[in-house]
Amino acid sequence: MDVLDPDVAAQLYVLQWMHENGHHDALKALEKQLGKLYDDSALPEASQLMQARSRGWPRKGSWAGRAACVLVWRDCEEKLRLQQDADDEGDAAASTSPASGPASSSAPASAAATTFRRAREEEALRLLRAGADDYAGGSVLAESAPVAHRGANVIAVRLLPGSDRAITAAGDGHVRCLRFGRLTAGSSGGDRCGSSGGDGDRGGDGGDGGDGDVEVMWETRLGSAALLSLALHPHYRQPHTKYVVRVVWAGTSAAAVASGDGHVAPAAEVGAAGEEGVEVPYGAAVADVTFLPDGRTLVVGVRGSNYLRLLDTEALVGQAGGAGGGSSGAVPERLVNMNETGDDHVSFSVRHLSVSYCGQYLLICTDGPRLLVLRTSDWSRLRLLFGLPVDQFPQPVAAWHRDSNYVYVAGANAQLCVFHLGSGRLVATFRHHRINIRDLHYDPDRNLLASCGFDKSVKLMRGPP
Structure with missing residues (x-):
């Protein structure tokens, strides 16, 4: 399933919201209309539509559809931002090479941003892999x-x-x-x-x-x-x-x-x-x-x-x-x-x-x-x-x-x-x-x-x- 297609991504966000809020009858009806079943592993980030609603999007109209559109554009902007960061890192690396002379003033800031982002990614990966399924609650002692x-x-x-x-x-x-x-x-x-x-x-x-x-x-x-x-x-x-x-x-x-x-x-x-x-x-x-x-x-x-x-x-x-x-x-x-x-x-x-x-x-x-x-x-x-x-x-x-x-x-x-x-x-x-x-x-x-x-x-x- 091509989640990079804006129409497909918007449909998945709406299906996700219905699933997480228990609107099972409406979910089944929409699945039948679209000819696809909801897969909770299809989206790279869980509960995005609910997060959009928590920000108050949108104020009027059919908020589910409009928020899904906002999310699609937000993802596109995020990809562009990451690409820009990568380009900036490349420019900073080039500016420190012997052929290009001294580094620009933006290089330390770019390096700090990269270090911070990598720390957040490592934290997310560590937490994702952690857990021994040893939680209590399965039976009453x-x-x-x-x-x-x-x-x-x-x-x-x-x-x-x-x-x-x-x-x-x-x-x-x-x-x-x-x-x-x-x-x-x-x-x-x-x-x-x-x-x-x-x-x-x-x-x-x-x-x-x-x-x-x-x-x-x-x-x-x-x-x-x-x-x-x-x-x-x-x-x-x-x-x-x-x-x-x-x-x-x-x-x-x-x-x-x-x-x-x-x-x-x-x-x-x-x-x-x-x-x-x-x-x-x-x-x-x-x-x-x-x-x-x-x-x-x-x-x-x-x-x-x-x-x-x-x-x-x-x-x-x-x-x-x-x-x-x-x-x-x-x-x-x-x-x-x-x-x-x-x-x-x-x-x-x-x-x-x-x-x-x-x-x-x-x-x-x-x-x-x-x-x-x-x-x-x-x-x-x-x-x-x-x-x-x-x-x-x-x-x-x-x-x-x-x-x-x-x-x-x-x-x-x-x-x-x-x-x-x-x-x-x-x-x-x-x-x-x-x-x-x-x-x-x-x-x-x-x-x-x-x-x-x-x-x-x-x-x-x-x-x-």
């Missing part, structure tokens, strides 16, 4: 029955590292400690980023293992309202006027909470000193927060905004301390535009943030079928992942695999989806819960994944060692 939570929805779960216990938060206002009798210490963690591992052809059997065998070690009731988030650290309290959607820790000495009241409250050296930090207002509901590996940079996602906020918590708390407990001056933060083109069109909102174990990538779950992966080094876009099933009110949660080659994401209809970062493909889908998955937590040292949901159960899934 152990699970708790609804009776363990007295019939309440389980909204959050956290595994205790190296232990046979997990802490849960439920809709009845209780925190419980569960002991899983069948859970034993397992494999050690592998490389934390991009290791290729051995070859594998493992898929999930979708079956449920485990027979319960769960004991409630203790429980405590914190209130009558549902508990929405857990963080395993004591001695920290922060008041908010609306529900808190996320609590995160940087090591054991700094914390931050995000709330639906439009505030983020970071604090440093929490514990014996009892320091409660300051609040930063954003004027809109804060969807999620997470710390970068440096332990001081807090990434903030605000609903209805195409920008991430990178908040320097140490500088902020220092400002508050110097002002007698109140913040002063400008908020020490920088903005990251999630739109690749740099415009301010808001086509999606942040719902969940997760940093890879290697610290090099940030996964952004949105309110649609797209997952955005950014490099934390320069905040450039690494990849858009498509194919996550979503419902009318998506509440995605995600976790990284230990080698940063896979991501686990909860989708609609209680589906646990596994994406391969390098190829961008959905490599596995499991459905061990009957109703929505509400939280995920991963233990990299044991390759152990915990999930909980509105079916009032907790599932533990282990991958290959």
Whole structure:
């Protein structure tokens, strides 16, 4: 199939969009009309039409057809640009030869551009080849029955590292400690980023293992309202006027909470000193927060905004301390535009943030079928992942695999989806819960994944060692 033919390429983009958005009846009708079947390997880059839509193309009319035409011309322009770069490199090489005298001033810039482009190509190739298919989720190692939570929805779960216990938060206002009798210490963690591992052809059997065998070690009731988030650290309290959607820790000495009241409250050296930090207002509901590996940079996602906020918590708390407990001056933060083109069109909102174990990538779950992966080094876009099933009110949660080659994401209809970062493909889908998955937590040292949901159960899934 000649994808260099503009008409053929445009048809493939439209077929691709229908396939990725689940418009199967329309896809079959178009395939019959065109006399060709859709092949997801025919296009050199996946999900191009969805990426065009994320940029807001086009504003009016039949956007699918017009965006496909734009993409065809964009590809042609990209080929011309690459050819021009190659010509410039040739001119720079010629200018450094003895016969041509000294190099021109454009030669260093051209060499730097070539080095940067080659680094990006090597990164893409490394990620494409990486992954040992050792992700968890294929079978359930152990699970708790609804009776363990007295019939309440389980909204959050956290595994205790190296232990046979997990802490849960439920809709009845209780925190419980569960002991899983069948859970034993397992494999050690592998490389934390991009290791290729051995070859594998493992898929999930979708079956449920485990027979319960769960004991409630203790429980405590914190209130009558549902508990929405857990963080395993004591001695920290922060008041908010609306529900808190996320609590995160940087090591054991700094914390931050995000709330639906439009505030983020970071604090440093929490514990014996009892320091409660300051609040930063954003004027809109804060969807999620997470710390970068440096332990001081807090990434903030605000609903209805195409920008991430990178908040320097140490500088902020220092400002508050110097002002007698109140913040002063400008908020020490920088903005990251999630739109690749740099415009301010808001086509999606942040719902969940997760940093890879290697610290090099940030996964952004949105309110649609797209997952955005950014490099934390320069905040450039690494990849858009498509194919996550979503419902009318998506509440995605995600976790990284230990080698940063896979991501686990909860989708609609209680589906646990596994994406391969390098190829961008959905490599596995499991459905061990009957109703929505509400939280995920991963233990990299044991390759152990915990999930909980509105079916009032907790599932533990282990991958290959």
